[in-house]
Amino acid sequence: MFESELTRVLNIRYPIFQAPMAGGPTTPDLIAAVSNAGGLGNLGAGYLTAQQIRTAIQEIRQQTDQPYGVNLFVPEQPTESDETIAQMTNHLNFYRQKLGIPQSPMIQKSSESFEEQVQVLLEERVPVFSFTMGIPSQDVIQAMKKRGTFVIGTATTVDEAIRLEAAGVEAIVAQGSEAGGHRGTFLKDIPQSLVGTMALVPQIVDHVSIPVIAAGGIMDGRGLIASVALGASAVQMGTAFLASPESGAHEAYKQKLLTAHEDSTDITQAYSGKAARGVLTTFMTDMQCYTGKIPAYPIQNAMTRDIRQAAAKANNPEYMSLWAGQGLRLVNDHSAAAIVQETIAHANDLIQRLAIAGIVDDE
Ligand SMILES: Cc1cc2nc3c(=O)[nH]c(=O)nc-3n(C[C@H](O)[C@H](O)[C@H](O)COP(=O)(O)O)c2cc1C
Numbered sequence: 329m330f331e332s333e334l335t336r337v338l339n340i341r342y343p344i345f346q347a348p349m350a351g352g353p354t355t356p357d358l359i360a361a362v363s364n365a366g367g368l369g370n371l372g373a374g375y376l377t378a379q380q381i382r383t384a385i386q387e388i389r390q391q392t393d394q395p396y397g398v399n400l401f402v403p404e405q406p407t408e409s410d411e412t413i414a415q416m417t418n419h420l421n422f423y424r425q426k427l428g429i430p431q432s433p434m435i436q437k438s439s440e441s442f443e444e445q446v447q448v449l450l451e452e453r454v455p456v457f458s459f460t461m462g463i464p465s466q467d468v469i470q471a472m473k474k475r476g477t478f479v480i481g482t483a484t485t486v487d488e489a490i491r492l493e494a495a496g497v498e499a500i501v502a503q504g505s506e507a508g509g510h511r512g513t514f515l516k517d518i519p520q521s522l523v524g525t526m527a528l529v530p531q532i533v534d535h536v537s538i539p540v541i542a543a544g545g546i547m548d549g550r551g552l553i554a555s556v557a558l559g560a561s562a563v564q565m566g567t568a569f570l571a572s573p574e575s576g577a578h579e580a581y582k583q584k585l586l587t588a589h590e591d592s593t594d595i596t597q598a599y600s601g602k603a604a605r606g607v608l609t610t611f612m613t614d615m616q617c618y619t620g621k622i623p624a625y626p627i628q629n630a631m632t633r634d635i636r637q638a639a640a641k642a643n644n645p646e647y648m649s650l651w652a653g654q655g656l657r658l659v660n661d662h663s664a665a666a667i668v669q670e671t672i673a674h675a676n677d678l679i680q681r682l683a684i685a686g687i688v689d690d691e
Pocket residue numbers: 347348349350353372373374399459460482503506507508509510543544545546564565566567568651652653654655
């Protein structure tokens with residue numbers, strides 16, 4: 329029923345991608361469970377070292393012989409004035425004091441080496457490589473394709489999708505503004521690029537000739553059917569899998585997700601220096617007075633790491649990043665395989681009901 333050119337080329341049963349979610353949620357257990365259930369599990373490897381990626385790939389392979397994907401962040405090299413960094417260090421010391429951790433720590437490294445990460449993906453011949461926050465060089469895209477890796481980019485506007493297609497990607501994730509986590513935006517400013525999934529997907533579909541994967545606020549069979557109706561070949565669901573037992577999200581984070589609502593999130597740069605959607609926390613509210621003075625990604629991300637880690641240790645979600653989309657009332661703690669199966673069953677049921685109503689022909 330949901331077979332498409334994309335499911336055939338990827339050799340997956342269902343057009344359901346479990347979103348790559350960097351920072352711990354996408355454990356090998358989660359990825360393998362989704363891939364074994366007929367979807368496509370994806371590792372969010374943006375923050376992992378080359379060796380950690382290799383280990384994770386080996387663990388995924390031990391648990392499934394089905395296809396899976398690995399996702400990276402396209403790197404940026406921002407420069408930030410010493411003054412901005414010093415001011416932020418001072419401000420963050422307030423939270424360090426609250427959490428009882430050392431003041432003004434040395435920041436070791438802002439981000440992992442993209443080149444080394446790419447090298448592992450090439451050596452391991454991963455079935456799918458996806459990326460966000462930009463476009464990698466032609467060398468990287470062509471090297472992946474030469475190894476038989478299927479390449480997917482992320483767009484938040486039609487112009488970004490057109491650029492990605494021209495760069496040679498084979499499918500595009502259309503990330504609507506409902507989506508949890510970091511915005512993949514790379515051309516214009518964030519406010520202009522916050523386009524809802526319902527508006528974004530059909531406009532991207534109309535302007536590219538490669539498959540489009542809808543992302544943002546898709547939580548069940550209704551979201552899947554709606555996305556297919558908009559022209560998408562598959563959906564990418566992140567928030568829906570976050571509270572599953574296989575997800576590596578912190579217990580306090582999972583509990584927040586299970587009780588949060590559609591109006592519980594906001595978009596913030598406070599944790600990482602890059603816009604991302606998450607459940608509103610005390611830290612996000614406090615940091616609003618620093619808007620415009622937050623060091624760019626990945627500097628701010630490195631600067632808040634010790635605070636986020638200490639908060640996680642102390643089970644204090646108010647200083648952790650709780651990335652999540654707007655579909656929060658639809659989150660449940662079912663197993664990853666159940667979420668895939670329920671989404672498909674729900675979608676099939678909807679199609680039958682629409683057929684009975686004479687709206688679609690289910691033949
Ligand atoms: C916790 C979390 C982490 C995320 N990390 C990544 C990531 O590493 N790479 C990426 O391309 N997208 C990432 N995303 C965005 C997802 O790919 C996807 O766009 C989003 O989850 C879809 O919206 P939804 O959360 O409403 O399903 C993340 C999303 C969440 C919720």
